[in-house]
Amino acid sequence: MSTRKTLKALVNARRGAIVPGAFNALSARVIEDLGFEAIYVTGAGVTNMNLGLPDQGFMGLAEIAEATSRIRDAVGLPLLVDMDTGFGNALNTYHSVRILERAGADCIQLEDQVAPKRCGHFSGKEVISTEEAVSKIKAAVDARTDPDFLIMARTDAAATHGFEAAVERAQRFAEAGADILFVEAVTKAEEIRALPQRLGPPQLMNMVIGGKTPIFGAEELGTLGYGIVLYANAALQGALAGMQKALTVLRDTRRVDEDPNLVAPFAERQRLVGKPAWDALEKKYT
Structure with a gap:
């Protein structure tokens, strides 16, 4: 089964599959190695880890396409890719979908914020008009060449226009052809419980550690009917904590020993980057 068909089945099962975010090829390898079923290529993570900047529209199409291509080469799991606002109007959205589909995405996420x-x-978020957002979703739907390629539509309207307006927008997005709906940054537990009852297509719920949405367990979200439980930057936040811990020890003690509670062993790092397979290939050609 193709990764796109696999992802479609995963989403439609509505069992709350946990999808962590990757910010580069090695983080994607770790996610795959630990047995997760799909990967989210996080725009925030790519921006934070590659540019050293906050998630405020600094990432462009080239950066996310390059990250997607490298991750696609490294892993065999389905990839959901953060396409921000489509990097412009409906025509830019059309172009961005074509680029990311060729780069190896199985699904793109398109949101309705004002750029940047x-x-x-x-x-401080703002959203474009519902009509403009709908036109961009229609462009994304028309741009895909594989009918199994999924379009995920995200609305940030809950923060600016309220929960009911966000639900209404999401319904319009479904009518425009979105395969997955994503109502971002809801702030009340009852809103989380209500969304699967209010909207027909499969949905994603974003669990942001330290964010505005109450944290629910994936099992409960699956019971409620969510298709995907997104932890877009858990790996990034864990990596930051790990780097700070290891480097603090190095700064304070002037050495770091091979302590698996502090750093990954040398052999484990080589395993995750596939060195044994490259050694075998080198032997074949020597």
Whole structure:
């Protein structure tokens, strides 16, 4: 089964599959190695880890396409790719979908913020009109060449126009052809419980550690009917904590020993980057 058909089945099962975010090829390898079923290529993570900047619209199409291509080469799991606002109008959205589909995405996420967008859990967000957002979703649907390629439509309207307006927008997005709906940054537990009852297509719920949405367990979200439980930057936040811990020890003690509670062993790092397979290939050609 293709990764796109696999993802479609995963989403439609509505069992709350946990999808962690990857910010580069090695983080994607770790996610795959630990047995997760799909990977989210996080725009915030690519921006933070590659540019050293906050998630405020600094990432462009080239950066996310390059990250997607490298991750696609490294892993065999389905990839959901953060396409921000489509990097412009409906025509830019059409172009961005074509680029990311060729780069190896199995699904793109398109949101309705005014450009430059910002993290869904930052203050100061604004959204475009429903009509413009719908036109961009229609462009995304028309741009895909594989009918199994999925379009995920995200709305940030809950923060600016309220929960009911966000639900109404999401319904319009479904009518425009979106396969997956994503109502971002809801702030109340009852809203989380209500969304699967209010909207027909499969949905994603974003669990942002330290964000505005109450944290629910994936099992409960699956019981409620969510298709995907997104932890877009758990790996990134874990990596930051690990780097700070290891480097603090190095700074304070002037050495770091091979302590598996502090750093990954040398052999484990080589395993994750596939060195044994490359050694075998080298032997074949020597």
